[in-house]
Amino acid sequence: MSAAPAVLHEVPIDLGDRAYPIVIGHGLLGAAGTWSGLPKASSAMVVTNTTVAPLYLRSLTEALKPHFRDVHQVTLPDGESHKDWQTLNLVFDALLSRHSDRKTVLFALGGGVVGDMTGFAAACYMRGVPFVQVPTTLLAQVDSSVGGKTAINHPLGKNMIGAFYQPVRVVCDLDTLDTLPAREFSAGLAEVIKYGPIADMEFLDWIEANLDALMRREPAAVAHAVRRSCEIKARVVAQDEREGGLRAILNFGHTFGHAIEAGLGYGEWLHGEAVGCGMAMGIELSRRLGLVDAAFAQRLTALLQRAQLPVRGPRLGEDRYLDLMRLDKKAEGGDIRFVVIEQPGRAAMRPAPEAMVREVLAHCTA
Amino acid sequence: MSAAPAVLHEVPIDLGDRAYPIVIGHGLLGAAGTWSGLPKASSAMVVTNTTVAPLYLRSLTEALKPHFRDVHQVTLPDGESHKDWQTLNLVFDALLSRHSDRKTVLFALGGGVVGDMTGFAAACYMRGVPFVQVPTTLLAQVDSSVGGKTAINHPLGKNMIGAFYQPVRVVCDLDTLDTLPAREFSAGLAEVIKYGPIADMEFLDWIEANLDALMRREPAAVAHAVRRSCEIKARVVAQDEREGGLRAILNFGHTFGHAIEAGLGYGEWLHGEAVGCGMAMGIELSRRLGLVDAAFAQRLTALLQRAQLPVRGPRLGEDRYLDLMRLDKKAEGGDIRFVVIEQPGRAAMRPAPEAMVREVLAHCTA
Numbered sequence: 150m151s152a153a154p155a156v157l158h159e160v161p162i163d164l165g166d167r168a169y170p171i172v173i174g175h176g177l178l179g180a181a182g183t184w185s186g187l188p189k190a191s192s193a194m195v196v197t198n199t200t201v202a203p204l205y206l207r208s209l210t211e212a213l214k215p216h217f218r219d220v221h222q223v224t225l226p227d228g229e230s231h232k233d234w235q236t237l238n239l240v241f242d243a244l245l246s247r248h249s250d251r252k253t254v255l256f257a258l259g260g261g262v263v264g265d266m267t268g269f270a271a272a273c274y275m276r277g278v279p280f281v282q283v284p285t286t287l288l289a290q291v292d293s294s295v296g297g298k299t300a301i302n303h304p305l306g307k308n309m310i311g312a313f314y315q316p317v318r319v320v321c322d323l324d325t326l327d328t329l330p331a332r333e334f335s336a337g338l339a340e341v342i343k344y345g346p347i348a349d350m351e352f353l354d355w356i357e358a359n360l361d362a363l364m365r366r367e368p369a370a371v372a373h374a375v376r377r378s379c380e381i382k383a384r385v386v387a388q389d390e391r392e393g394g395l396r397a398i399l400n401f402g403h404t405f406g407h408a409i410e411a412g413l414g415y416g417e418w419l420h421g422e423a424v425g426c427g428m429a430m431g432i433e434l435s436r437r438l439g440l441v442d443a444a445f446a447q448r449l450t451a452l453l454q455r456a457q458l459p460v461r462g463p464r465l466g467e468d469r470y471l472d473l474m475r476l477d478k479k480a481e482g483g484d485i486r487f488v489v490i491e492q493p494g495r496a497a498m499r500p501a502p503e504a505m506v507r508e509v510l511a512h513c514t515a
Numbered sequence: 516m517s518a519a520p521a522v523l524h525e526v527p528i529d530l531g532d533r534a535y536p537i538v539i540g541h542g543l544l545g546a547a548g549t550w551s552g553l554p555k556a557s558s559a560m561v562v563t564n565t566t567v568a569p570l571y572l573r574s575l576t577e578a579l580k581p582h583f584r585d586v587h588q589v590t591l592p593d594g595e596s597h598k599d600w601q602t603l604n605l606v607f608d609a610l611l612s613r614h615s616d617r618k619t620v621l622f623a624l625g626g627g628v629v630g631d632m633t634g635f636a637a638a639c640y641m642r643g644v645p646f647v648q649v650p651t652t653l654l655a656q657v658d659s660s661v662g663g664k665t666a667i668n669h670p671l672g673k674n675m676i677g678a679f680y681q682p683v684r685v686v687c688d689l690d691t692l693d694t695l696p697a698r699e700f701s702a703g704l705a706e707v708i709k710y711g712p713i714a715d716m717e718f719l720d721w722i723e724a725n726l727d728a729l730m731r732r733e734p735a736a737v738a739h740a741v742r743r744s745c746e747i748k749a750r751v752v753a754q755d756e757r758e759g760g761l762r763a764i765l766n767f768g769h770t771f772g773h774a775i776e777a778g779l780g781y782g783e784w785l786h787g788e789a790v791g792c793g794m795a796m797g798i799e800l801s802r803r804l805g806l807v808d809a810a811f812a813q814r815l816t817a818l819l820q821r822a823q824l825p826v827r828g829p830r831l832g833e834d835r836y837l838d839l840m841r842l843d844k845k846a847e848g849g850d851i852r853f854v855v856i857e858q859p860g861r862a863a864m865r866p867a868p869e870a871m872v873r874e875v876l877a878h879c880t881a
Binding site: 234238241242245246248272273274275276277298299300303305306308309310311312313391392475476 | 600604607608611612614638639640641642643664665666669671672674675676677678679757758841842
């Protein structure tokens with residue numbers, strides 16, 4: 150932990166009466182001042198997992214005590230394989246057994262799985278209570294904690310049951326990234342890299358120039374990567390909160406990636422790893438559609454490799470990939486639609502011929 | 516079924532971009548024209564239960580076929596005791612196994628339980644798909660299908676897990692009330708009667724004058740009762756969609772009623788029966804608080820009795836009642852707050868001294 154808390158950036162998300170800030174800095178989690186100005190309530194419930202609890206649960210709980218009469222805790226099993234109803238119900242059990250009322254504030258302390266589940270629990274508990282995202286992984290800080298997508302998985306598909314439900318605040322304490330395993334840090338970089346080809350070529354240039362510093366987790370580089378990622382995501386989400394159109398570009402790499410995750414069983418690959426590989430497939434598809442040249446496809450793939458991300462998918466068989474992708478929620482009316490790079494720095498949704506998708510899969514699986 | 520479909524009334528609910536109409540009439544369910552103008556989709560999923568399916572599922576399915584390429588069906592077990600996650604998951608299973616996409620339109624064909632569960636399934640499936648309420652009970656037509664409250668029960672409390680999620684249309688086919696058992700019809704009358712003391716004394720006068728006609732289910736009387744109930748509910752919901760304040764008046768009788776339902780086990784008493792009895796308790800509490808006189812309390816209780824509703828609660832013990840009511844979601848920060856009648860035709864939320872609540876329970880339990 151840093152000696153003194155320091156807010157480096159505050160990124161606003163402009164969503165009218167659902168607007169909220171993303172606060173980025175050092176030493177934030179354990180500082181009581183970080184938690185001022187939240188909705189008034191007599192109780193808070195911190196939701197975390199078995200991995201994060203020993204690291205940060207006590208510190209957050211102590212920092213919340215000046216603000217809430219009761220600060221309760223519930224610790225879930227760790228991992229995407231537990232992102233299901235049974236685990237979600239542990240949160241409801243905890244809330245109800247504590248007689249938590251409809252003003253209770255939930256805190257999601259952990260990575261994307263904890264954030265998605267806590268957000269969905271907050272969306273549903275008594276038809277909606279406030280919640281705060283306290284992401285402790287790079288992936289959650291740059292992507293999943295921002296924008297209000299919450300969900301659990303169903304045996305027949307990932308994130309199939311959920312809600313658009315905005316947090317009241319996101320607090321990204323960069324110090325929490327110090328404890329992140331290398332594999333998880335790389336998985337987070339996949340989503341950072343994503344913002345380049347879909348929205349901001351200057352940012353892609355910056356990532357290329359600073360990837361070594363990022364891999365060494367140099368504080369200034371990490372702070373900029375988190376800030377710029379949040380700014381881009383905030384801009385996209387403010388324009389299209391419920392994914393009517395534009396917001397879908399944030400899913401670049403995700404249709405292929407979800408098929409990898411579902412095909413291998415959730416948790417085998419990290420979500421960010423699957424997305425990284427999915428982007429390698431997505432850029433190959435974009436190339437075959439004649440949208441980007443081979444040099445740009447190669448440039449993106451090489452960057453993913455430098456970030457220690459897989460760029461070749463598991464051999465599930467093309468039919469299985471296609472089945473899984475048809476089930477993905479971006480398939481409407483039977484056609485599979487993909488996020489493609491229309492030109493470097495701009496993404497769009499496009500249907501793709503099945504034969505071409507098969508070629509991409511043949512080209513990009515190990 | 517009537518020979519020709521006839522729309523008698525259309526009550527708008529003014530909720531900005533979530534506005535929708537309540538269509539009231541005869542012969543609507545089986546007429547293809549009723550289902551024009553809904554969101555475009557390739558598939559529909561009709562959710563119903565084992566009691567309603569043999570009566571109306573085929574008719575609705577045929578009427579939907581001109582509008583959707585695929586019309587799927589899922590039939591749930593009947594009753595409040597099945598308003599749980601396990602049953603809800605049957606809907607998700609059906610949707611996913613049919614590869615239903617995020618435009619699929621759900622139809623809730625049944626009473627309050629089917630409506631609440633289908634609405635919550637629609638709120639959560641792929642983070643939200645459109646749904647239509649097709650209420651087939653009086654209670655659902657005058658209350659639960661209107662206003663966007665959806666939920667399932669948790670073993671520790673009723674409606675604890677849910678969402679505010681508006682349908683795109685509500686279609687009240689009055690003909691479906693012909694098949695309703697007498698006990699269920701009376702349960703629906705409880706919610707009709709409710710609108711009088713909380714909002715409209717003229718309507719209460721009308722109900723008193725026409726209760727015999729209502730009990731005989733005379734079409735003109737039933738049509739007026741459904742229309743006026745929907746108008747009052749629409750006005751309240753438009754002013755306070757998410758129950759920040761005013762909308763709570765619609766819960767008159769519900770805090771006591773929920774305790775009866777939970778204490779006996781869901782499904783023992785019908786929801787409307789519990790609410791009817793809860794109103795008898797609520798008016799007694801209002802009298803003891805000095806808000807209404809004994810004559811008005813007696814007048815309301817007599818009307819409930821004429822509608823064949825229970826006005827004395829089961830002997831659960833006062834401590835048990837109090838425990839159950841503290842868990843109810845209208846308890847915030849430990850105080851039990853009740854909807855009371857401030858004066859005939861006007862309701863408000865008030866905390867009540869525990870000793871007085873105990874007196875009411877002693878006075879109103881069998």
